[in-house]
Amino acid sequence: MTQPLLFAAYELRGVTLKNRVAIAPMHQYSGINGFPTDWHLMSVGRYAAGGAGLVFVESTKVERRGCGTVGDLGLWRDEFIPHFSRLADFIRQHGAVPAVQLGHSGRKARRYRPWEGGKPLDPSPEINDWDAWELVSSSGESDKGEPPPRALSIEEIQNVVERWGAAAGRADRAGFDVLEIHGAHGYLIHQFLSPHANRRNDAYGGSEANRFRFAIEVVESVRTSWPDSKPLFLRLSVQDDAGWGPEENVRLARIVRDKGVDVIDCSSGGMRGPPVVSTGQVGYGYQVPYAEKLKKEAEIATMAVGLIVHADQAERILQDGKADLIAVAREAMHNPNWPMDAAMKLGVNSPFALMPSPYEYWLEKRHGQVNELVPSTQACGIAE
Numbered sequence: 001m002t003q004p005l006l007f008a009a010y011e012l013r014g015v016t017l018k019n020r021v022a023i024a025p026m027h028q029y030s031g032i033n034g035f036p037t038d039w040h041l042m043s044v045g046r047y048a049a050g051g052a053g054l055v056f057v058e059s060t061k062v063e064r065r066g067c068g069t070v071g072d073l074g075l076w077r078d079e080f081i082p083h084f085s086r087l088a089d090f091i092r093q094h095g096a097v098p099a100v101q102l103g104h105s106g107r108k109a110r111r112y113r114p115w116e117g118g119k120p121l122d123p124s125p126e127i128n129d130w131d132a133w134e135l136v137s138s139s140g141e142s143d144k145g146e147p148p149p150r151a152l153s154i155e156e157i158q159n160v161v162e163r164w165g166a167a168a169g170r171a172d173r174a175g176f177d178v179l180e181i182h183g184a185h186g187y188l189i190h191q192f193l194s195p196h197a198n199r200r201n202d203a204y205g206g207s208e209a210n211r212f213r214f215a216i217e218v219v220e221s222v223r224t225s226w227p228d229s230k231p232l233f234l235r236l237s238v239q240d241d242a243g244w245g246p247e248e249n250v251r252l253a254r255i256v257r258d259k260g261v262d263v264i265d266c267s268s269g270g271m272r273g274p275p276v277v278s279t280g281q282v283g284y285g286y287q288v289p290y291a292e293k294l295k296k297e298a299e300i301a302t303m304a305v306g307l308i309v310h311a312d313q314a315e316r317i318l319q320d321g322k323a324d325l326i327a328v329a330r331e332a333m334h335n336p337n338w339p340m341d342a343a344m345k346l347g348v349n350s351p352f353a354l355m356p357s358p359y360e361y362w363l364e365k366r367h368g369q370v371n372e373l374v375p376s377t378q379a380c381g382i383a384e
Contacts, residue, residue: 004346005318006311006326010053012262012301014229015177017053017097017325019354020318021339024265024305024327025056025101025180025235027068029113034067034074035083044087047332048094051339051354054325055096057087059103059182062167063160065134066104066188069113070127075102075167081174088175094356099178100171101235102164102222106188107137107149107197120147138191138198138205138214143272157204157214160188165221172227179226180233181218181261185270186240189215193252194271196242212252216259223260233303235265238290242271246293253298265303265327266291284313292322303327311342341377 010017023044030039040057047055060073067074074080084100091098110121110133123130135149136156142148152160164181171179183189191197192214198205204213219234226232234256238249253264268287287306295302304323308314314326332338343351352360352367367373 004315004343004348006315006346007343007348010325012178012231015097015231018095019051019053019339020325021052021314021342022054022099022303022325022327023047023052023056023096023332024329025058025099025182026329026333027058027072029069029071031071031073034061034064034072034076034080036073036087040073040087041090044098045090045094046336048091048096049356049359050332050335050337051343051351052096052328052332053339054099054178055091056178056180057084057098057100057176059101059187060084060167060171062102062104062163064129064132065109065136066106067133068105068109069111070121071113072105075100075170075174076163078170081170084171084174084176088177092175092177095354097178098176099180099233100174100176101180101182102167102171103182104160104164104188106191107135107142107146108186109133109135137188139200141197141199151200154202154204161214161217161221164218165225168222169225172225172230176230178231178233179222180235180265181222182235183215183218184235184237184265184267186237186272187270189218190237190240190244190271193248194240194242194244196240196244196271208248208251212255215252216255219256219259219261231262232260233263233265234261235267237268237270238266238287238294239268240271241269244271246290249290250294250297253294253300257298257300261300263301263303263325264291264294264298265305266294266323267305283307284309285317288317288322291317295321295323301325305329307331311345314342315346335377337377341375344375345378 007019088098137149140151291302291304301324303325305327352363
């Protein structure tokens with residue numbers, strides 16, 4: 001059988017992925033004072049052991065004000081580096097390329113965790129830097145029922161841009177080989193891009209070129225601190241249902257492509273609610289059309305994400321040229337061994353070789369000893 005594209009190696013700058021399966025960055029909100037814990041080691045470790053080519057650590061904040069919850073991770077100080085090195089090293093030791101996403105929540109900061117209700121946090125003696133943990137954004141407006149942020153000054157914008165670059169340098173020193181800038185889901189970069197959130201009348205607001213400026217400067221700052229040999233991704237909400245849509249994203253993608261962005265991670269929504277689409281109801285692969293559009297019209301590599309659940313579905317996206325990488329998120333939570341399972345379903349030779357030796361040995365041994373064994377992920381049960 002011809003090797004499926006999903007399990008073909010993929011080269012980006014000086015980095016080679018063993019396959020096209022990426023584990024998307026997924027907030028765990030389980031850090032302590034910005035530091036990752038054993039929970040994060042377990043979480044990313046099981047995805048690396050499951051056979052993915054690329055494993056992202058969740059959105060990690062470039063400054064304290066950027067934290068969305070008390071559980072966010074951070075890379076705004078050097079003391080965080082060894083703790084992130086532990087994650088990067090563990091991912092690499094188990095066969096995947098370690099990646100991290102850098103973000104800033106802007107006006108969506110200082111909130112309860114989603115499973116605690118997600119509403120704005122109440123002041124608490126346990127939060128000893130409440131005033132410093134300030135809501136900042138492109139403008140001072142907020143949506144109905146939300147606390148208003150303070151608009152960043154020009155000087156402060158430059159400081160935040162520099163902090164993004166500094167955090168990228170720390171990510172490099174921590175041993176990550178791929179970095180993604182979070183420019184989607186209603187967070188700070190998206191707040192500058194969006195005409196809904198950005199009401200400025202200076203160099204960072206008003207015209208499309210001005211609203212692009214902050215994102216472009218962040219890319220430039222990060223690329224200066226991030227080695228040329230390492231790929232840079234940018235996550236965008238290609239459709240936010242609030243005035244920021246596919247055509248604008250194509251124009252921005254063309255600019256950042258020439259500034260050193262290698263891949264656009266194509267998501268949606270977040271400005272006024274959950275992910276939204278203009279291509280139909282939310283369903284399997286509902287955001288794939290955005291990856292296809294940016295790949296073709298901006299002439300840049302894209303990563304598709306959004307209810308990509310099945311192996312044949314992922315393979316068809318690649319075969320049809322709609323994206324270059326497949327990002328799996330909550331389906332990987334459901335089945336951390338999704339890449340190995342997909343390899344079996346697509347008929348890849350030696351699918352267990354995707355996994356670390358202790359798993360590969362025992363699974364291969366069972367496979368060779370038991371006739372007509374059907375794994376639990378490929379059958380509903382045993383016919384009596």
